[in-house]
Amino acid sequence: MEGLAIAYTSLSVPVDTKAVLCCPPILLTTVVVATWEITFRDNSSCTRAYRRDNNETKDSNCTDTRITWVSRPDQNPALQIDPVATTHDGNYTCEMVTPNGNFRHGYYLQVLVPPEVTLFQSGNGTAVCKAAAGKPAAQISWTPEGTCVTEQEHWDNGTVTVQSTCSWEGHHVPNVSCSVSHVTGNKSLSLALGPGVGILGFPESSLLIILCMKFSLFLIILVIVVKRINDCRKE
Known part of the structure; x- marks a missing residue:
């Protein structure tokens, strides 16, 4: 009787670790051919592929030396990837041919890459939180919440850089923190804002102009007061 058992599993593996993909749990003495088909x-x-009748293994277009049998395929036809890289994303299917039918198990392999997180104050008085080259894309949130613009940049290796730029106009915000959420782990960074972020929402250059104007006005008033005092003394 011809039988077919198909199952598919999503498998997420951190980059630079080892992944082991198993075939269907079939009695190995009944297996005629075991084949791994991979689409990246x-x-x-x-x-x-492995053929039991002549104890032969055969590869086709398999040039990546990091993808190998776990051990002798007549003992364990599982596949291993060591170490895992972003190029290993794809579909992996093991098919076991037996006298009782063919059995398959498939994996969708997704390689996870933790982002590099930085937080800094930019020259125009805003705060920037960047989660660089993560896979999948990270999510960024702020404390306290501000007026934020978030951008994503996608790279050829499947990683994504997420950058969030925030300002807090009209509020006195001495310290901020950004929280980066990612499947590989969460991270939070804090930053003490310098004078580049205006208390009233003005950029640093505008604040400097205002201070200069106030100082000039003070000097004018001082000159007028001194002149009046001198005029009074003359009288």
Whole structure:
């Protein structure tokens, strides 16, 4: 009787670790052929096969030396990737051919990359939180909340850089913190804002102009007062 059992599993693995992908749990003594069919994210493909009758392994287009059998395929036809890289994203399917039918198990492999998180104050008086080259894209939130613009930049290796730029116009905000949420772990950074962020929402250059105008007005008033005092003494 011809039988077919198909199952698909989503598998997320951190970059630079080892991944092990298993075939269906079939009695190995009944397996005639075990085959791994791999389709990578860039649509390139690779096939690894083992035939029990002549104890032979065969590869087709498999040039990545990081993808190997876990051990002897007659003992364990599982596949391993060591170490995992972003180029290993894709579909991996193991098919076991037996006298009782063919059995398959498939994986969708997603490689996770933690982003590099930085927080700094920019020259125009805003605060910038960046989660660089993460996979998948990270999420950024602020404390306290401000007026923010978030941008994403996608890279060829599947990673994404997320940058959030915030200002707090009309509020006195001496300290801010940004929280980056990611499947590989969360991170929070804090920053003491310098004079570049105006208390009343003015940029640093505008505040300097205002201070100069106030000082000039003070000097004018002082000159007028001194002149009047001198005039009174003359009288």
